Amino acid sequence: MKKWYCLRIIVLILSLNCFAQKSTKDYVRLSGKITDKNSDSLLVFINRKPLKRINIKTDGTFSDTLRVKEGVYGIFDGKEQGFFYLKNGYNLKITFDTKQWDETMAFTGEGAIPNKYLFKKALYTEKATSDKSIFQLGKDEFLARIDKIVAGYQKLLSETKGLEMPFVQSENKNFDDFKKSCVARYDKTTGLKKHQEEVLPKGKVSPKFSNYENFDGSKTSLDDFKGKFVYIDLWATWCGPCKKEIPFLKACEKEFHDKNIVFVSISTDRVKDHDKWKKMVTDLGLTGVQLFANGDTSFETAYEVIGIPRFILIDPQGNIVDPNAPRPSEDRLKVLFKESGVQ
Template sequence: MKKLACILLVAIALISCNKEEKKDYVTLSGKIINATSDSLVVAQRAIIKSIKVNQDGTFSDTLKVASGNYVLFDGQEQANIYLENGFDLKITIDTNAFDQSIHYEGVGEDVNNYLAKKVLLQERLLDYDDLMASDKSEFENKLGSSIAEFKALLNEVSKDNVAFIANEEKGFKMIEEHLKSAYSKNNEPSPFNGKVAPKFNDYENYAGGSTSLDDLKGKYVYIDLWATWCGPCKAEIPALKRVEKAYHGKNIAFVSISLDSPKAYDKWKAMVKEKELTGVQLYAKGDQKFARDFKVNTIPRFILIDPNGIVVNDNAPRPSSKQLTKIFDRLEI
């Protein structure tokens, strides 16, 4: 009897060891190669935690969280991260290839490696301008195969993550519905294409003097409506500079019109100088008529006008889209 009691006590002890109580905090540790900042920041609507990065790139810290999606910042770089108390994640990153290199090991690795791969998959599959330029059958095939790939990737996540998987599946549905709605709207007949373009007059030119649309007649005009406060606008700047350089000297003018308010005038001038913006840089001086005439409600907005002042496309592809140079080549610019 004593022997049986001892065996039971040992069994209970082993079970207790195997069922170690879940920690009520997250542990984040790892190493950053080519670190661009002295700290990692975990944020949601506000900063949740700032984690010190040592000189050798290593870091380690803990934090308590409500389960959910967060953003991990290293300087200007960022990654989506999913956290639950009890996660113990070792993270490795090379900032020279941030999205491609980020990798997780430990408790919670499957969810977060999925999120890292999802970003790369989005970049490869969801070329917005390419989808919008497809015919209906091609659009449906591309969208259907893309959603199928996302769902296949989600299968890598442990089935124990019920709430996370359900939320991702809901997100796939929302993406699909959004793109179908955008495609339908994008393919409605434009009230502008093929007609004389509305004009802007005497907008201040950063290079000196003022410029009107009529001054550019005889050339194709690719117009970028933007503002210094607009993140997506600024994200297009590197691509716009590359395209402008590739077509420099051709029969096309690249015109960027700042829609900043008059109080942001100095900020506009400073940004043009700081980012070494190319092409024709104009300031609308608070005049919104040209944007209103084109019914612009979001920026950036790109408009292509032909040498006779006729609108080719009032919602032209962005500089970062492969479709833009295809249009230029078709027009033999």
Template structure:
């Protein structure tokens, strides 16, 4: 009778811990966490998981099988979820990618994603995009072979492998397209620069000819552009560093629409923007913008003392090599 009672208790326990196949169970333990919430989302899904009193995260929810993005308040990680998974994640938010570990159902697939994310972070894509037309296809092929070889010896679900390979091929196609566009821009180097003659925030108009004999570091931006605004602190530091250097001038060209002209003036004043602040005449359709084939901002450009294009896609103010780039020119 005692054995029967113990068996009955065991069965009850199993029934309470059994994972619903119509849901995924997700749990996380995070050291040095950035927030008391985790956001799991895709284009058609958004789930907020709140930490309990002990700081642990746990929830169950239904999903469509596929890739999701996890956000901890500061950084992102890629997840693969499907109903029936009982997935446990642990990490140290101060190290994030380097510390993510998954256990439970779906662990193999998600540990693979974490491994590839770390490799992606270390890979020199910037250097790859600077390769010659002959070198780039070879480097791209090597990158493809390296990634596909990562599947060997891994116990991964077929659906996951197929989905990952599809996403990877799309990203490689995107990288090829981006390289093609950047190559067009690079071929502008050495040519005579398109000119400008735009309204100056301080009054009147300012043209490129006004800066003959100087290097011109141009920032093409807009008040509505988040990445542009993110570069402002670094740009201010850069301008301050070279303050008093007569060989270089910093010019910011806003491509805000005409209806936002007053917004631009207020932004320049409120943010105390330095350098030469100009307002392009036809936003994206301005001759200077079209001449540099700009289809995304911010774009930084270096023009030489004779009006030649030194770098049609120069390093951003926040880039590690920007000071070295400018110092080399001013020697």
């Protein structure tokens, strides 16, 4: 009887061990520590759909589990977001400082290798794709630049040891898709530019906006700026690329503050976000003329705006100089100002 009892105990222990080994492959364990946290939780999401919210302790530490389908997931800390590769069985530890998310992100544990790669890739992407002026190049030169960027991705991938083959294959497909999307964007941009040159040519009287709400409480129209060049920024509080241009726009305004040009920012936010617009203007210390379109899309429609930020340059007589002017972050903007007679 004792032998049977001992055997049952052994079988039970082995069964528990097998279950434990199996269960560790059924979920991802995420843990780590955040310095200077932005909120009390992390939101894990995929395809913009929330998956799970992970609580963050007062000391910045967190730990939780979740079941996933292998792939890339977003994690939002209340202010910033990043993308992570998750797979059931991973025991991934993450640490980062919210003031420098990408630069301080560190990984340990199972699953660290692909995620270290992804964040190196993110830093490379930010630097390699920052120059939007490449879409103004000739087709051959543009393709050469894109091939150089793709070669950088491939080098980073080949230098990362320990990646599983399905991951590598997926990344190589992503590189191909990246090039295809860039070429498609180039062709679309080129076609749009040609179209705009036909319907909104240089020298044509600019479409107008009237009685937009000015942050200072007054009403402002395009005609109020006759006699000066007008550099218009169409933006919105929710637009990340718009906000990235703000420091460059401020610097440009400061450099040309005593010239014959006025900088006008028009918020295209929805009417319900009016207070959000006012708060952001205050919080970010936005300069220049700050206007709110209040739901009026006639000016955008006239300029065939399909995406923001969008910049427009108008001359002192109210005529179009460039319906799709360079961004403040692009060096060619100052060249355009000089060639157009801003002084």
